Amino acid sequence: MLELHSWTTPNGDKLHIMLEELGLPYRAIPVNLGAGQQNTAEYRAINPNGKIPALIDPEGPDGEKVVVFESGAILVYLAEKTGKFLARDIRGRFAALQWLMFQMSAIGPQFGLLFRARNAAEPVPEQVERFTAEVGRIFGVLEHQLASGGPFLAGEYSIADIASFPWVRNHKGLGVDINEYPKLRAWLDEIAARPAVQRGMQVLRTPRA
Numbered sequence: 364m365l366e367l368h369s370w371t372t373p374n375g376d377k378l379h380i381m382l383e384e385l386g387l388p389y390r391a392i393p394v395n396l397g398a399g400q401q402n403t404a405e406y407r408a409i410n411p412n413g414k415i416p417a418l419i420d421p422e423g424p425d426g427e428k429v430v431v432f433e434s435g436a437i438l439v440y441l442a443e444k445t446g447k448f449l450a451r452d453i454r455g456r457f458a459a460l461q462w463l464m465f466q467m468s469a470i471g472p473q474f475g476l477l478f479r480a481r482n483a484a485e486p487v488p489e490q491v492e493r494f495t496a497e498v499g500r501i502f503g504v505l506e507h508q509l510a511s512g513g514p515f516l517a518g519e520y521s522i523a524d525i526a527s528f529p530w531v532r533n534h535k536g537l538g539v540d541i542n543e544y545p546k547l548r549a550w551l552d553e554i555a556a557r558p559a560v561q562r563g564m565q566v567l568r569t570p571r572a
Contacts, residue, residue: 380563462523
C-alpha cells in the first residue's frame, strides 16, 4: 500500500485528490506542520527538504521501494505508474507538464506570498499591492488559457488541473473576485463537482471510512 506523508495544505491536497482519482489503496500519514513534525529526523530521512508531501511506494516499477518528494514529481510518478492524467503523446504530455510547472513556479509561490502579506500582523501596503498585482496577472493567464484552449488547462483533465485546483479555490483568501474570471470559475466548479476531488479535500480532515 502506498504511504503519503502529507498535511491539509494545497500541496498536500493535490496528492490527496490524485490518489482518490486513481483509486489506488493508500495510507495518508499526517505531518503536522504547525507542530514541526516536518523537521524531525524521522521525517527528514524520507524528505531531506523537510517539506510535505512525500510518497513511499513499496512496489516501484522494478519491484523495489521508491521514495518521491516534491508534489509535482509525485504527481508525475503516479501518472507514470498508472498511465492516467498525463497524455502519452508528446504534445499532450508537455502541454500538461508546462502547466504543472506553471503551478509550481508561479501559482504556488505567488499565492503564498500574497496570503502571508495580507494576513501579516502588520501588513505592508506596498507588498500587498505588488503581490496582488502579480496574482491578478496569474489569474488572467489562467483565464486566457481556459478561454482559448478548452475546459481544462491542457485540453483534457490532467495533473495540471489537479495541481492547480487546491490553490485557485482559495481565491477569497487572496481577495480575488472569481466572478471576474468566468472561465476559471466554471473550471473550478467542474473540478469541485468531481466525487474524487470531494473525497480528496476531506483527507486528513475527517476520518476515512
